[in-house]
Amino acid sequence: MSTAPAPFTADDYRNRMERAAQAAADAGLAGLLIAPGPDMDWLTGYRPPADTERLTLLVLAPGAHPELVVPALEAGDVEHAPGGPALTLRDWRDEQDPYDVTAPLMAPEGRYGISDNTWALHLLGLRGRLPGTSYAALSDVLPMLRAVKDAAELGRLAAAGAAADAAYAEITRVRFEGRAEREVAADLAALLRQFGHSQVDFTVVGSGPNGADPHHEAGERVIERGDTVVLDFGGLMHGYGSDISRTVHVGEPTAEEQRVHDVVREAQRSAVAAVRPGIACQDVDRVAREIITREGYGERFIHRTGHGIGVTTHEPPYMVEGERQRLVPGMCFSVEPGVYLPGRFGVRVEDIVTVTEDGARTFNDAPREMAIVH
Structure with a gap:
């Protein structure tokens, strides 16, 4: 802690x-x-x-x-x-x-x-x-009233991100197969609190076809071997937010599932690398969207690339087409492209980043590869 x-x-x-x-x-x-x-x-x-x-x-x-x-x-x-x-x-x-x-x-x-x-x-x-x-x-x-964080706020966001990373490391060790989504979601909530969160805002566990719904509510579906599972969870720690997404697989993925994950991972990595002072918010979205579109999944990337975070887990600025607000040091937001194939599976990878004087710093360091769980 x-x-x-x-x-x-x-x-x-x-x-x-x-x-x-x-x-x-x-x-x-x-x-x-x-x-x-x-x-x-x-x-x-x-x-x-x-x-x-x-x-x-x-x-x-x-x-x-x-x-x-x-x-x-x-x-x-x-x-x-x-x-x-x-x-x-x-x-x-x-x-x-x-x-x-x-x-x-x-x-x-x-x-x-x-x-x-x-x-x-x-x-x-x-x-x-x-x-x-x-x-x-x-x-x-005044959409940017709370957008630029000072050093004390950045420290709180970094701590919340580290706690979310720790929760992810632990959740990959629990059993998924044969358990209901809501049970894994309850494990995630308990882990966030264990690592210092005072408030849990969401614990998305989207298994198999449910992963194609970006805001799926964890339910009674029993997770099966062969499922791709989207995990998206976060809340507040010391008054500031965490928000992380990783996609895991129960057993070995198929070649298609691995390919989709590789595409999303590359889009996410490239969008984070593009972050720097002076570019428009929409440019971050464009970088991620261009890669996913080039690989044939553009119609299946159905949400913005990111949202601001601070005393709430969703606030301005938004990384979306049409948002011309320029990035400045101290802004903090998610970078979370995804691909969603209805009736089959979904993939999302998300980190929280802050704009620095010459680029970006991530508040999440959890492995971004598709983890194999049991």
């Missing part, structure tokens, strides 16, 4: 909020409105319930102190949040209208970036109180 990293400080969160407010100003926004979820967690370290109808909202505006509108019954929790000292609290009681508390913190005619997971109920409440305001999804106006 890795040693727990030093916690982020109030100054770390204060600096993030200042940068976010400045980014809002640079984008021509009056400010940002952040509901409970990954953005609030990253900006403040505060993790309130996201499934409550009571309004909790972080209001960031250029040149203004960060304000957190919070239900009075939860205000005490903010004091224990690492970013709490950087916040001014505006608490409200159940008999009050929370939009009356929020409205004075906003510009009556302002345009705001609002976090994607904000309840429609709350957005409509704000519009009703301030009809002159307008709103845009944070993923549209």
Whole structure:
């Protein structure tokens, strides 16, 4: 197990909020409105319930102190949040209208970036109180807000990747043949926790024809000798994500199965090698897709090549055609091409990488060859 990293400080969160407010100003926004979820967690370290109808909202505006509108019954929790000292609290009681508390913190005619997971109920409440305001999804106006990681964040992602590698090394030693997919998935989840994950987000075990479904939910199918098995698993460790895919085989693969794996492996290797500052996200996708298409499987590569990762396992930037965002050092994302043959089998190989000053560094070092399991 890795040693727990030093916690982020109030100054770390204060600096993030200042940068976010400045980014809002640079984008021509009056400010940002952040509901409970990954953005609030990253900006403040505060993790309130996201499934409550009571309004909790972080209001960031250029040149203004960060304000957190919070239900009075939860205000005490903010004091224990690492970013709490950087916040001014505006608490409200159940008999009050929370939009009356929020409205004075906003510009009556302002345009705001609002976090994607904000309840429609709350957005409509704000519009009703301030009809002159307008709103845009944070993923549209500031998609790169969390994309570039600092050294402390990179360290957490590296540790999560190493833990996922360790889980993979152990899972290849367990028995696959004769067991249900869900049993192997449970083993994977237990291994991720054993090696330090606090949260397991997914454990895809796609055996035989189920491997042709990229997001297959591990089920009751019993794994058989001769199956190709796609393993895709990850979660959060020290607040940051892991995500790794490897494809294994129960017994020796056929020549076709090995060839498909070789094609995907070469596409993945070449796409990682292409990563460097200044290229567009879509260029990473193009490198992988060109190889798979050249080998005759282009129509069977049915998803983007990668997604960003940080405090969530899926976030911007995305390695997909049409995404012209340029890569800069500190961006972190998956590179995960795949080939899926319906009714037969699938293959995917995935690593998490970060952009460096002159190329890329991978956070996964688990063997990428098709492992033979029993």
